[in-house]
Amino acid sequence: MSRTWDLRSDTATTPTADMLSAMVSARVGDDVLGEDPTVNELEQTVARLCGHESALFCVSSTMANQLAIRTHLCNPPESLLCHWDSHIFKYESGGASLHSQAQMIPIKPSQLNLTVDDIRSHFIQGTLLGHRAPTHLVALENTLSGVIMPIDDIREISEFTRNMDALVHMDGSRLWNAAADEKELREYAGLVDSLSLCLSKGMGCPVGALLVGSQQFIDKARHFRKAFGGGWRQAGILAAAGLYAIKYVWPTMPATHMQAKRLAQGLESLGYALALPVHTNMIMLDNTKSGVSTEELSQALKPKGVILGAVYEGSYLRIVLHHQIDDECIDAILATANVLAK
Ligand SMILES: Cc1ncc(COP(=O)(O)O)c(C=O)c1O
Known part of the structure; x- marks a missing residue:
């Protein structure tokens, strides 16, 4: 059979024989009861790598992002700011309005990536006599179309947003690509309140993403994941692929x-x-x-x-x-x- 190479997306990978063998030999249990040892190991590993308290293994990055929005925004009507070309705005089926009753405010950046000036000029403070949905979340994406967001811009946005009593989520589906090593991953992750990390893109796994944040945030997100129908049982076979990818594909x-x-x-x-x-x-x-x-x-x-x-x-x-x-x-x-x- 002649070879083919699919360059439409980094989702077009297939699990390697070694990844499959790690999946086949995974120890499993019921993750809805918190008893799958391989899922627990993956969640703890990723939380530790990111320097956050906890992580939640989800079926997809879309689910991880939407759980983050739903968990952060709990007092509708509220707004969230994001890049006009971001996945959260363009390709998640309008999920923020569907699940979280939130208004998405897409921003066309004044330069290559969003800066604190872009965020400042779009940030909605107060309701203006009930006319507006105050901003309580800024959602960044890194990488976006393969472009790495400079850490200084993230830091400035994060400082500004937190000073405004709002939160920062990062769609870090491809943060593995932005961060060359554990130190860099922790540096990016340390600047945001939550982040998602995808396993089924460049990491080469068949399924999966992680949502990362504080223990309180992840406990609530886990509750919403169940309500979204995202509780799963012997998911350790998928988590094993993630652990394999962190060790062998990320490098x-x-x-x-x-x-x-x-x-x-x-x-x-x-x-x-x-x-x-x-x-x-x-x-x-x-x-x-x-x-x-x-x-x-x-x-x-x-x-x-x-x-x-x-x-x-x-x-x-x-x-x-x-x-x-x-x-x-x-x-x-x-x-x-x-x-x-x-
Ligand atoms: C930046 C980004 N975020 C989120 C997603 C959603 O990922 P999933 O297909 O796992 O829901 C994608 C998918 O391509 C993406 O490119």
Whole structure:
């Protein structure tokens, strides 16, 4: 069978034989009763890595984010501020209004990422005689489209938000990519009240995400998770994949990021325009500014077993790398792009 490489998303991984064997040999119990030893180990490991008191293993990052919003916002009507292009705003089925009766206020940043000035100028204080929904939560995303949010911006936003008696949640689905090691992960996590971390993206697991925060916050989120139908039983087989990924897949990310940079530089030199800088595993090609058609590139790569996504929102082609993309694939893309450029 000929090989294929799927670069539409870092969710397009398949569990490796070693990951599967860790899953098969996991010790399990009933997690609804708190008795699954492998889930408990994963939750404790991730809480410790983040320097927070507790963590909750969830089916998805969407669930982890929505539980965070529901748990933080308990006095509707309230508002939350977020990046206009964030997953929470665009791709979680309007969950904040559905589950938490919250108004989402999307902000188009004045520069590459949100800064404290963006947050300050959109922050709603008080109700204005009952007309407005006060801001009680700021939701950041890191990485967002592969771009790492500078730690100083997070720190400033966090200080401002906490001074305003509001809270900060980070959708850190791809924080593994932003943080090169445990020290950096703890540094990011220490600046927010809660964060979600995904296991089924670059970490290569089939299912799962973690919500992290204080013990009180996680206890309440666990209660909501049950109400959302997210209580699960012998989930240790999935948690084992997470523990495996932290040990063996997370350390492979720097190599993936190097591959992404090599591919991006190669494509740029052939006339493709980058819509965003390549910090981690994602390349966003700007179709409107590229000298060469990204659609043509997608079509030409198909017979070679390389799957690229459709053009995103009319202008962008998103190429996402992960630990199962190898140099052979990068070479194939560059060789095809080279032929098309001639
Ligand atoms: C930044 C970000 N947050 C959250 C999610 C939701 O993840 P899940 O598919 O696990 O619900 C995604 C999914 O792509 C994402 O990219």
